[in-house]
Amino acid sequence: MWNGSASITEAVQIMAATDLMQSLLPRRTSRPALGGGRHWVWGSGFVAALVLAPVLALIWQALQGSDGLWAHLWAYVLRPALGQTTVLLLGVGLIVIxxxxxxxWLVAAHDFPGRKVLDWALLLPLAVPSYIIAFVYLELLHPLGPVQELLRAILGYDNPRDFRxxxxxxxxxxILLLGLVLYPYVYLxxxxxxxxQAAGLLEAGRMLGCTRTHLFARLALPLARPAIAVGAxxxxxxxxxxxxxxxxxxxRTLTxxxxxxxxxxxxxxxAAQIALVMLVVVAALVALERFARRKQRFAGGAQRIRPLLPERLTGLRGWAALALGALPVVLGFGAPLFWLLSEAVGRIGEAGISPQLxxxxxxxxxxxxxATAAVLAGGMVVAFAARLWPGxxxxxxxxxxxxxxxxPGTVVALGVLVPVAGLDRMIDQGAQMLLGFGTGLVLIGSGAALVYAYVVRFLAMSVGGIDSGFAQIPRALDHAARSLGDGxxxxxxxxxxxxxxPALVAAALLVFVDTMKELPAxxxxxxLGVETLATHLYSEAARGTYEDGAIAALAIVAAGILPVIALARIGRRNGAGRRP
Structure with missing residues (x-):
């Protein structure tokens, strides 16, 4: 069965593929585990080439710019954008960590009223894309919005100039809004x-005189450093x-x-030159994550591990713990969802749902x-080739x-545009020579280029999920099938x-929802002339007509809740028998 609770860590292991030195210099050659099936390896190579093509195209396009262009970009675009991106990443990183x-630690090491609900509810902000939470809070916290109007009424002010x-x-x-949406990546x-973590380790610390706070700071936190680095x-x-x-x-970030x-x-x-700088930032983040968890190993038999016994919090301490734990859920999910529901209901009541929507x-x-079908097909080819020819x-x-x-999506889109536009020109010229008429931008105009970008962006989810599913299938079944004559x-x-x-359904769910939410690509x-829910919402926010985008935003959030529920259910199932 697919190990869904590992999906976050697998995603970062996938990101570590940017370290091409290790990737491109394999230490051993592949040996067939089950015999035959070499064409699957060629198929895997074709899929890898499709993903690598936008990167190479991006480098080629960046080289078309002159030295003067690079100097101008550095002075007027890159330097301020790089500075603001650095500040944003530092602030968001601090908040999410x-x-x-x-x-x-609050949920794992303490028992208080509502802990079981809070355990999965803390994942709910994952359902709200960052552009939606910004969209909502721009309206909620506007000087003439409901929050400031309420505060002025309570404090006795009539004019927004007197209090804002x-x-x-x-x-x-x-930084604050992105932190509220992205902290579940560390929490999970x-x-x-x-x-x-084995209870015996923490109990040994208690025997040496450590308080609960010291146990967290000196034992639990260092052991959790690899997970923190992965999530951050x-x-x-x-x-x-x-x-x-x-x-x-x-x-003004690099994106x-x-x-x-x-x-x-x-x-x-x-734009291609800026995208290359952005790839350098990505590589730096991956290198920083690897450095943060270098030499980190945890050895121990899973059969002997006894889970941590939560400390029971009663009375005021218990309710205070619940309130503190629920605050990020309210700010990152509850308040945006309530506003979207109220605005969407009002909008539907006045004008219904437009045919355009x-x-x-x-x-x-x-x-x-x-995109989901293409991603699953590509992921199956790559994962099955690794199953047949491990190495x-x-x-x-x-x-x-x-x-x-x-x-990032902007980098993928920019890299995809160059080869696809070239292929479109070749198809158009061939049609003119053979048929006497042109086809125009058939790949870009049909949406094939966008689907290709989705495949490049989200193929890792499929590869990681299917590979985890294969890992749970004994190889004896493969040999049995081959002995019965199956190729x-x-x-x-x-x-x-x-x-x-189960692995395919889980991967399909994650890819489907993420493609719905993807905005940059x-x-x-x-x-031309095609709008999705994400681009519709972006257009409405750019015009300042927030109420018109509420229905689209609500649909995206509703779809985003599905994988969060799946993650919560899998987490509870994997935690069965471990929790006291």
Whole structure:
């Protein structure tokens, strides 16, 4: 069965594929484990080439720019964008590490009223994309919005000039809102680490005179450092990928700079050069994550591990713990959901759901379904090739095929545009020569380019999930199928696919929802005249008509709740028998 609780850590292991030195220099050659099936290895190589092509195209496009262009970009675009990106990442990293680790210790090491509900509810902010929380809080905290109006009424002020809160459109506002959405990336792996720590280790510390606070600071926290590094790296990747929240809140990050340089200034080489700098930042984040968990090993027999006994908090302490734990859920999920519900209900009551919104829902679902099918197919080819021919070659191909997860959506979109546009020109010229008429931009205009970008961006989810599913299937079943005359394809159909169904469903769910939420790549590569729910919301927020985007935002949040529920259920199932 698919180990869903490991999905966060697997994602960062996938991101570590950016360390190409290790990937491109395998120490051993592949040896067939089950015999035959070499064409699956060639298929895996083809999938890896499809993922690697946008990176190579990006480098080629960046080289088209002149030295003077690079100097201009560095002076007027890159330097301020790099500075603001650094400040944003440092602030978001601090919030997610402190908040995620503290909440994980609160839930894992204490028992108080509502702990079981809080255990999974703390994952709910994952359902709210960062651009939606910015969209909501810009309206809620507007000087004429409901929060400040209520505060002025309570304090006796009539004029907004007499009392107003600090402007949410700022670097501090962006750091706070992104931290509220992204802390679950740290909370989830760290909570699992705390839950799996042997009680004997902590009891030994108590016998040596350590208080509960000292146990956390001197024993539990150092043991959880690898999980903290993993979660924080993933959260920072998401912050770096953000375009909507940063632009709405007035923060000029590298992602926003790529978008404005490409779309507003029509400077493709300049955007490619900024994207290369962004890839350097990504590589630095991955290297920092590896450095933070270097030489970290935890040895112990799982059969002998006795889980940590939570400290019972009663009375005022218990309710205070519940209130503190619920605050991030309320701010990161409850308040935005309540506002979206109220605005959506009001909007539907006044004007109903417009035909345009229905068309955008169909476009969103169609693109997500096509991308999910392609991602699952590609992931199956890569994972099954590694199953048939385990070793350095297929491991390297798997890492290269998973490389896109480490690239922000704007970088992927920019890299995809170059080869796809070239292929479109070749198809158009061939049609003119052979048929006497041109085809235009058939790949970009049909949405195929956008689906390709989704595949590059999210293939890692499929590879990681399916590979985990294969790991749970004994190889004896493969040998039994081969002894009965089944080749690799037949054994895949008759043996593996039925057993991989949970892994495939879980991977499909994650990919489908993430493609629905993806804004940067969709914004840059969608066909002319086609809008999705995410781009519709972006357009409404850019115009300041927040109430018109509430229905689209609510649909995206509702879809995002599905994988969160799945993660919570899997976490409870994996934790069964460990919790007291």
């Amino acid at each position: 402190v908040l995620g680790t503290a909440l994980a 809160l600090p402007d949410i459109r700022s670097m501090s506002g962006a 792996p760290v909570r699992a680490m705390f839950a799996m 790296s993933l959260a920072l990747m998401e912050a770096l990928n953000d375009i909507g929240a940063s632009e709405f809140l007035g923060v 926003v700079s790529i978008y404005t340089t490409w779309v507003t200034r029509s400077d493709l080489p300049g 229905w068309a955008e829902m169909r476009a969103t679902l169609g693109l997500a379904a096509a 350095g070659t297929t491991a390297t191909l798997g890492r290269l095929a998973s490389l896109g997860y480490a690239m 690799p394809g037949a054994s895949l159909r008759h043996v593996h696919l039925p057993l991989l169904r 969709t914004l840059l590569l969608r066909p």
